[in-house]
Amino acid sequence: MTGFDLHRAAAVARKEVMHILRDPFTLALVLGLPVVLVVFFGFAIDFDVKNLALGVYDRDNTRHSRQLVSVFESSGYFLPGAVDSPAAAARGLDSGRYSAALLVEPGFGRGLGGGGRARVQFIVDGTDNSKAQAVLGYLPGLTGAALRKFGAAVPADPVPLKTRFMYNPELNSRWFVIPGLAVIIIGLLSILMTALTVAREWENGSMELLLSTPLRPAEIIAGKIAPYVGLILAGVFFVNLVARFGFGVPFRGSHLLFLGGTVLFALASLSQGIVISVVTRQQQLAMQLSMISGLLPSLLLSGFIFPVESMPVFFRYFTMILSPRWFMEIARGVTIRGAGAADLALPLAALAALCALLLAAAFKKFKTDLEP
Amino acid sequence: MNAGPALEVRGLSIKFGDFTAVDDVSFSVKRGEIFGFLGANGAGKTTTIRMLCGLLLPTSGSATVGGLDFSDGGKGIKGKVGYMSQKFTLYNDLTVGENLDFAAGLRKLSPAYALRRRRELFDLIAFDSPLSTMVSSLPGGVKQELSLAAAMLHDPEIVFLDEPTAGVSPASRARFWALIRKVTELGKTVIVTTHYMDEAEQCGRIALMRTGKLIALGSPAELKGAAFPGPMVELDFNGPAPAAALGGLGKAAGLLELSPHGMRWHAAFRDRPAMEAALAALPPGASRAVIEPSLEDVFIRLVEGAER
Numbered sequence: 001m002t003g004f005d006l007h008r009a010a011a012v013a014r015k016e017v018m019h020i021l022r023d024p025f026t027l028a029l030v031l032g033l034p035v036v037l038v039v040f041f042g043f044a045i046d047f048d049v050k051n052l053a054l055g056v057y058d059r060d061n062t063r064h065s066r067q068l069v070s071v072f073e074s075s076g077y078f079l080p081g082a083v084d085s086p087a088a089a090a091r092g093l094d095s096g097r098y099s100a101a102l103l104v105e106p107g108f109g110r111g112l113g114g115g116g117r118a119r120v121q122f123i124v125d126g127t128d129n130s131k132a133q134a135v136l137g138y139l140p141g142l143t144g145a146a147l148r149k150f151g152a153a154v155p156a157d158p159v160p161l162k163t164r165f166m167y168n169p170e171l172n173s174r175w176f177v178i179p180g181l182a183v184i185i186i187g188l189l190s191i192l193m194t195a196l197t198v199a200r201e202w203e204n205g206s207m208e209l210l211l212s213t214p215l216r217p218a219e220i221i222a223g224k225i226a227p228y229v230g231l232i233l234a235g236v237f238f239v240n241l242v243a244r245f246g247f248g249v250p251f252r253g254s255h256l257l258f259l260g261g262t263v264l265f266a267l268a269s270l271s272q273g274i275v276i277s278v279v280t281r282q283q284q285l286a287m288q289l290s291m292i293s294g295l296l297p298s299l300l301l302s303g304f305i306f307p308v309e310s311m312p313v314f315f316r317y318f319t320m321i322l323s324p325r326w327f328m329e330i331a332r333g334v335t336i337r338g339a340g341a342a343d344l345a346l347p348l349a350a351l352a353a354l355c356a357l358l359l360a361a362a363f364k365k366f367k368t369d370l371e372p
Numbered sequence: 373m374n375a376g377p378a379l380e381v382r383g384l385s386i387k388f389g390d391f392t393a394v395d396d397v398s399f400s401v402k403r404g405e406i407f408g409f410l411g412a413n414g415a416g417k418t419t420t421i422r423m424l425c426g427l428l429l430p431t432s433g434s435a436t437v438g439g440l441d442f443s444d445g446g447k448g449i450k451g452k453v454g455y456m457s458q459k460f461t462l463y464n465d466l467t468v469g470e471n472l473d474f475a476a477g478l479r480k481l482s483p484a485y486a487l488r489r490r491r492e493l494f495d496l497i498a499f500d501s502p503l504s505t506m507v508s509s510l511p512g513g514v515k516q517e518l519s520l521a522a523a524m525l526h527d528p529e530i531v532f533l534d535e536p537t538a539g540v541s542p543a544s545r546a547r548f549w550a551l552i553r554k555v556t557e558l559g560k561t562v563i564v565t566t567h568y569m570d571e572a573e574q575c576g577r578i579a580l581m582r583t584g585k586l587i588a589l590g591s592p593a594e595l596k597g598a599a600f601p602g603p604m605v606e607l608d609f610n611g612p613a614p615a616a617a618l619g620g621l622g623k624a625a626g627l628l629e630l631s632p633h634g635m636r637w638h639a640a641f642r643d644r645p646a647m648e649a650a651l652a653a654l655p656p657g658a659s660r661a662v663i664e665p666s667l668e669d670v671f672i673r674l675v676e677g678a679e680r
Contacts, residue, residue, distance in 0.1 A: 007477065007480050008477065008478055008480065010477070011474055011478055012477075014474070014477065015463070015474045018465075018466050018470055019463075019466075022466070023465070204460055205457055205458075205459030205460030206463065208427060208457045208459070208460065209457055209460055212425050212426070212450060212453070212455035212457075213450060213475075213478040214451055214479070215478050
């Protein structure tokens with residue numbers, strides 16, 4: 001990197017800012033699209049299962065059994081509907097009319113009163129396993145609530161186990177989805193921005209003119225990346241504003257740490273864009289490669305939806321070379337858990353290493369001669 | 373300033389894989405000269421110019437540009453030359469001022485110097501629109517002239533122009549060539565590629581290129597004299613040429629070249645007696661006039677003749 005000249009890099013950066021300011025599409029894309037997507041997905045993506053149709057066959061029909069049904073109803077997770085036989089409940093599950101069924105055996109109320117066993121059957125449609133898992137997750141809470149309502153002596157557990165969800169006590173999936181989504185959009189946009197701007201210079205022939213001056217590749221790369229770091233940070237700022245005040249996603253950690261992580265992630269993604277554009281030298285191809293390399297791994301392998309820990313061994317290691325996987329940890333850690341720099345040392349170091357690697361690759365791949 | 377040649381090229385070659393784009397080219401250019409490269413597309417003109425600007429590294433051979441060689445990877449040369457590419461002139465989405473500021477920034481010119489140069493160059497190209505004019509709103513010819521100004525902002529000794537007049541109107545072309553002459557009057561050396569014959573006529577010397585090789589080099593008059601030592605006649609048969617007459621002419625002793633030019637034919641002979649003998653055998657209706665060969669005739673004889 002000998003002969004790096006800040007003035008020449010600044011000239012490139014100034015020109016890039018002019019390009020951006022004259023191109024409302026780019027501005028709208030970076031500042032608007034993440035916000036629009038976060039709002040859109042914030043409303044649409046909801047892993048919480050609510051308003052499930054519940055077939056209820058209450059053969060007991062006592063005060064206690066009705067109380068049990070009302071506990072299910074008032075939870076907000078279920079919409080109970082009475083059926084007149086267990087067979088009807090089964091048919092309802094078959095047809096998909098019900099997602100679960102609650103069968104209260106006769107003698108339930110008596111059992112609670114101390115005369116025998118109080119038995120209830122709960123059937124869940126297991127077709128959609130994530131839905132079934134969620135429903136099963138609600139059950140302990142519901143039975144506990146029912147027992148309290150009956151005023152019955154809650155049987156003492158031999159091992160008292162109390163579950164408490166930290167950081168996100170209501171398990172609000174938006175808190176989980178929105179920061180993750182922001183990571184993916186910001187990553188993709190960063191890659192796209194530099195990929196297109198450098199490929200454009202190759203395509204319209206201006207790169208030839210730039211290279212005919214004493215301008216060095218490192219200066220071109222620095223001048224191309226710097227304005228977009230600023231633009232991306234502005235985009236991230238708006239996303240966080242919407243997440244916090246629109247969706248009530250907390251921001252518990254240090255803003256400075258988050259900013260540092262964001263800059264590293266933006267630099268890594270922008271460098272990836274430069275690598276793509278110097279290899280393709282064509283906007284069309286650069287666009288396609290950016291979409292594939294920027295979207296697929298980050299959607300599937302970053303831990304956005306599928307936890308990295310539960311991936312097969314190969315993919316678990318493979319995710320280590322993906323910058324969104326590390327920034328995902330940082331973003332969720334800082335915002336939701338309030339994690340500090342020491343807690344996030346590994347992802348921060350990994351992200352910095354990837355950033356350096358991609359920058360080096362961009363620099364190395366950037367040829368100063370025009371050889372086709 | 374040393375008095376050596378502006379450009380000294382020895383055995384320059386470049387290969388892209390198996391393809392030899394420029395093959396063992398040697399020439400030298402004097403300071404203040406307009407030196408033209410003439411050839412068809414793909415003849416190696418642009419590649420040669422790109423090498424001399426430090427944009428491509430030669431596979432073999434040597435060159436000094438403004439007294440500097442490529443031992444530093446072309447960095448020194450890039451400071452001494454100005455380059456105008458055929459594909460790109462100025463950023464359309466920037467203003468005239470922004471484009472020139474960018475060029476000045478890349479060359480690290482001080483604001484005062486850049487301002488002075490800009491005034492001088494605006495005078496030279498007679499540009500008087502405001503600096504805030506968007507480049508996209510300028511006519512093609514003005515864009516080419518401004519692009520030349522941007523390439524000359526750092527006051528280079530040598531200016532490389534790669535097909536500078538491609539795609540502009542004939543009037544703009546004439547204006548641009550007047551500008552090129554003014555630039556050389558300032559002591560600059562101009563290297564220009566073209567495939568317009570009338571532009572080539574205006575060069576001090578021309579290098580004729582074909583498939584990467586330099587096949588002829590000299591002033592327009594020298595090239596004509598070398599290609600056509602004898603006289604040339606323009607024949608007009610007042611309609612389609614009779615096949616018999618053409619056949620007879622084609623076999624005439626001492627015929628160097630017979631080529632169609634529209635409805636007319638140009639016939640070149642080794643010497644005057646050969647011409648007179650051949651013309652005597654033509655039907656009397658055909659009109660004939662001894663003409664000066666044009667560069668187009670030279671091009672046909674040297675470039676296309678070599679392909680036959």
